[in-house]
Amino acid sequence: MITQENILNVHSIETFGTHDGPGVRCVVFLQGCKLKCLYCHNPDTIAMEGGKPYSTDELFDIIVKSKPYFGENGGVTISGGEPLLQAKALIPLFKRLKAAGIHTALDTNGRILNHFAMELMDRYTDLVMLDIKHMTEEGYEHITGQKNNQTTFTFSKYRENSGKPMWLRYVLIPGLTDKPEFLMSLGKYFKSYKTIEKLEIQPYHKLGIHKWEALGWDYQLKDARENTEEELKNAQTTLKPYFKMISIN
Template sequence: MTTRPAPPSGPHRPGRTDAPTVGSVHSWDVSVGVDGPGVRFVAFLAGCPLRCRYCHSPDTWYRRSGRTRTVDEVMVEVERYRRFISVAGGGVTLSGGEPLLQPRFSGEVLRRCHDLGLHTALDTSGFLGVRADDALLDATDLVLLDVKSWDPATYRRVTRTGSVTPTVRFGRRLADRGTPIWIRFVLVPGLTDAVQNVAGVADFAAGLATVQRVEVLPFHRLGAHKYAELGLTFPLADTQPPGPDLLARVRGQFAERGLTVY
């Protein structure tokens, strides 16, 4: 999937009381079956509080990496694809980066899309779930919840900060609201693959009544060139993708909990 940078935004006068809601948008693209059901218009917002070792988009870590866009400008792009994604049974997904780093902007885009009758999805780690107010979640039809790991030490090794607790609280809040959830778990040999670490994520997912599926995503190195372009070292340059036996074992751990696994 090749993303297109958002073009420069129009002029804006600082200090206006009627100033439109703006956000930092890294790029947008159209994807199929990757960022939610059907064909999706995906807006990648800039900025993320985590520094996951397997991240394939280090170019979205900082808000300054994006371009300032108004909600209206984003909706102009959505309108270009509206009929196409509607007929194809898709919708709009906010991804990143981390969309909840910009909750006001994300919430307004989701609401505007929802008002158009488009299916909406939020791709988030849940680390900033407390920033998602009820209005934002009311406009969200699906949450793609990235659970980085369960074991505390492993979580810190993966993300280099924090703990899984905010994600857990957010997931339970979503389930209590009746919001559909797709759990995502990145499988990295030697990092996230420990039996007990996977078991913790699986038990958590099985305890959420609105989880529709679990996606076990095999680690890959497709974003390694971005690190080189940014003058950064890719932390997992020597790590191989998981083999079929490991994938089968981990997917089996989720399936044993009665979960639908992809």
Template sequence: MLFMQGCNMRCRYCHNPETWDKQGGCDAMHLTPQQAFDMAVRYKPYWKGGGGVTVSGGEAMLQTGFVTEFFKICRREGVNTALDTSGSPFTYDEPFCSMFRELCGVCDLFILDIKHIDDDAHKALTGRSNRNILDMARYLSDNGARMWIRHVLVPGLTDDEESLTKLGVFISSLKGVDRVEILPYHSLGIAKWDKLGLEYTLRDVKSPSAEEVRRAEELIGAARYKGYLEENL
């Protein structure tokens, strides 16, 4: 796993607020993509299933050029590539869109967070709109990319039936979704927020129970199935 610095979202549950600042990480350490690759392969014995490299953050797509060059090296060396992203930098505007197309050519798997399907609720949760994030999911779908969708389940904020159903319907409209993962909210990041002098606003929110996670999976699964039937029958 390679972690990149910088994120333009401010998720209320972020457990890595120390990565928000773009200073630090590969760029600020002045590592080249080749140096980052050489560093990553040193940990090859610990890669899950011996499989490949995941680039995460912060938000790695804020440094799309670097990630693309890094993934090109991985490809050349026969290493699988995955990008763990919030999708927030995505735009059809140039030069980003051309850079993103190039990235798609060397990324085997996109792991895309959809933090809330409702735009207003997304803004309240992360500080930013979800429109370009949903655009990115459609772009990946239209261009034959493989993706996993992730959703953090926060009791009282992201777990209502209507939103989970809408999320399932949206996912059913996408091609190339190999997996949908519900990540239960946890408050392990609080100490980091305190250390940085930031106000953590979800202090009273409990992690969802296994039953609540299962209910969310079922709601999304049922909506996906219904959406699939409506699209294909």
């Protein structure tokens, strides 16, 4: 029986993703996000309206069809938008995926930690990929348009206390997030965490500009440049003492 509780508002589905978690993955991008990050390359996922409704049964069937490609390390990643806005409906989907032996991951900005999000993460989520926007309150507000960077750190502590695996993701923007003091702050804050398996450095790119223009929005980072190879390597070197593994996506 289809009810509102098992309907997810989906922006798009990628059935052979290789950049959103370990191995080959089916990546489901959900519609809706409370942030409006300056560098968002999927701004069309921000609005709560739009998207296409899928029942958890429909999504389960789509994901299971991709299972032969997962191999030992692959699985499903729910991204967005912000997937935890729809945590309640994700619970029955992830419950079925876990029963089917499929690895589950969430790519989240860490602003939502209600009891639905807690149940989803504690019982059915193998991996949380947490997006760290900035280490300062001022930088966070500038990038996301929202206040209270501490929600991210509250979220990370919750995941750490659960003892379950977590990756961090950090977009490296020249002049905005790549300053040595910010990188050192990132490393020092998370150095004692036991659950962090990996830090992913996400090079800055402008692939989403045309989407901003199509929405009639002003892309404020037009003058920002992409990272040089040396800058990426320097960031990796700065962060290396603090994390088990660092990759450049």
